[in-house]
Amino acid sequence: MNEILDELARVAQERDARASDARLASRVLEIKHFQQARFRHTYADLLASTRFGPATHFFLDQLYGPQDFTERDHQFERVVPALVRLFPGEIVATVKALTRLHALSEELDGAMALALPRSTEAGALDAIDYVRAWQAVGRRTDREAQISLVREIGFALDRYTRMPMLFASLRMMRGPARVAGLSSLQHFLESGFDTFKSMHGAQVFLDLIGERESAMVAALFDPAPLAPGRHPALVQLP
Structure with missing residues (x-):
């Protein structure tokens, strides 16, 4: 329980910093939109795939996009004890991974926004x-x-599709989750389950995510000259 609250506190700290600095908030949003565009560029083939398209859109919307997750975070903060008490332990573990990924991503996005040249115009x-x-x-x-956390969450959702009793329990949680103020979390879990179930096996999809994201990380850390068409990462960015 404390692990989830600690990660949410990290997210709240990032949110507070942006609330007090409009320029920082704007630059973070630019970073997020750029990353979402990069994801669409890197995974254009998967987005167009009948089999992998829904899962790719799920990742794009729930893990990579510029969406404001304040409501979901506040739900977590208010009812973490209820979450731990009401949901199966395996789902709680997935929520821990989700909040860890969320906090880490927000910290990195904030750090990148601060590292952008001050002379660069917004937008x-x-x-x-x-x-x-x-x-x-x-x-x-x-x-x-x-990358590891994205894959962990994906494999967990895929695993749930082979555990009908677990998902039946999750379906039964709709009413209690709504009463407890966990409707956003319930929606995330059910949407993820339905999306991964329709894929009929996520190994290939998650391996592709891991391979391409790892290649992107390696390219972005390459010290090659930063000239258009010369740096390894630039050909992979929108």
């Missing part, structure tokens, strides 16, 4: 600025942890 973020900010922040271990 003018390009691939070279993005690579420079990425390299200035560093934290390669945390970048690799992000």
Whole structure:
């Protein structure tokens, strides 16, 4: 329980910093939109796939996008004891991974926003600025942890599709979850389950995510010259 609250406290700290600095908030949003565009670029083939498209959209919307998860975070903060008491232990473990990923991503996005050149006009973020900010922040271990957490959450959702009793229990939680103020979490879990169930096996999909994201991390940390078409990462960015 404390682990979830600790991660949410990290997210709240990032949110408070942006609330007191409009420019920082704007630059973080630019980072998030750029990353979402990069994801669409990197996974255009999966987004167009009948089999993998829904899962790719789920990841894009729930893990990579610029959406405001304040409501979901506040739900977690208010009812973590109820969450731990009401939901099966395996689902609680997935929620821990989700909050860890959320906190880590928010911290890295905030650090990158601070690393962007002050001279760059808002709304003018390009691939070279993005690579420079990425390299200035560093934290390669945390970048690799992000990939591991995404895969962990994906494999957990896939595993649930082969545990009908577990998902039956989750379906039964709709009423209590709504009363307890956990409707956003309930929606995330059910949407993830339905999406992964329709894929009929997530190994190939999650392996592709791992391979491409790991290649992207390696390219972004490459010290090659930052000139269009010359840095390894630039050809992979929108």
